[in-house]
Amino acid sequence: MFSEATLARFAREVAKYPAEQKQSAVMACLSIAQQEQGWVSPEAEKAIADYLGMAPIAVREVTTFYNMYNQRPVGQFKLNVCTNLPCQLRDGQKALEKLCKELGIEDGGTTPDGVFTVQKCECLGACADAPVMLVNDRQMLSYMSDDRLKELVKVLRASAKPAAAAAKKN
Numbered sequence: 001m002f003s004e005a006t007l008a009r010f011a012r013e014v015a016k017y018p019a020e021q022k023q024s025a026v027m028a029c030l031s032i033a034q035q036e037q038g039w040v041s042p043e044a045e046k047a048i049a050d051y052l053g054m055a056p057i058a059v060r061e062v063t064t065f066y067n068m069y070n071q072r073p074v075g076q077f078k079l080n081v082c083t084n085l086p087c088q089l090r091d092g093q094k095a096l097e098k099l100c101k102e103l104g105i106e107d108g109g110t111t112p113d114g115v116f117t118v119q120k121c122e123c124l125g126a127c128a129d130a131p132v133m134l135v136n137d138r139q140m141l142s143y144m145s146d147d148r149l150k151e152l153v154k155v156l157r158a159s160a161k162p163a164a165a166a167a168k169k170n
Ligand code: FES
Pocket: 082, 083, 084, 085, 086, 087, 088, 092, 122, 123, 124, 125, 126, 127, 128, 130, 132
């Protein structure tokens, strides 16, 4: 299920906790699995549950609670736009709709070339900077006006790996 390198990374995370509390490494293991496979499949959840001595449902609860875990394959760039109330009051929903329109997909969808996935998300803790969004769960972007969204799509598309497009065609 996992590469040797991934298992070594799991072991490093588990070593940070007392042996009887190795389940504490579940979030780290899920993140590592996602880095390797692009998403957290049910098989990966089960393998992590076995590895950590947890019930599979307990791992599933973690995967489904946090936005950052992809429960299905996503595009090379996952774009999360905050649509919680403070952002709603400052064009968060409009930004989501603009992005979806720009890419020709629905909220939660992935472009046919496999480059972009767009999803709404919960508060990112930067309400004063609305509209705000996250790129690939790591990079926060603020004040996403229509022009900035357009520019973002242009820049990301230009930097997309050809593999993403090729993979989707097969
Ligand atoms: S409500 Fe959008 S960042 Fe807080």
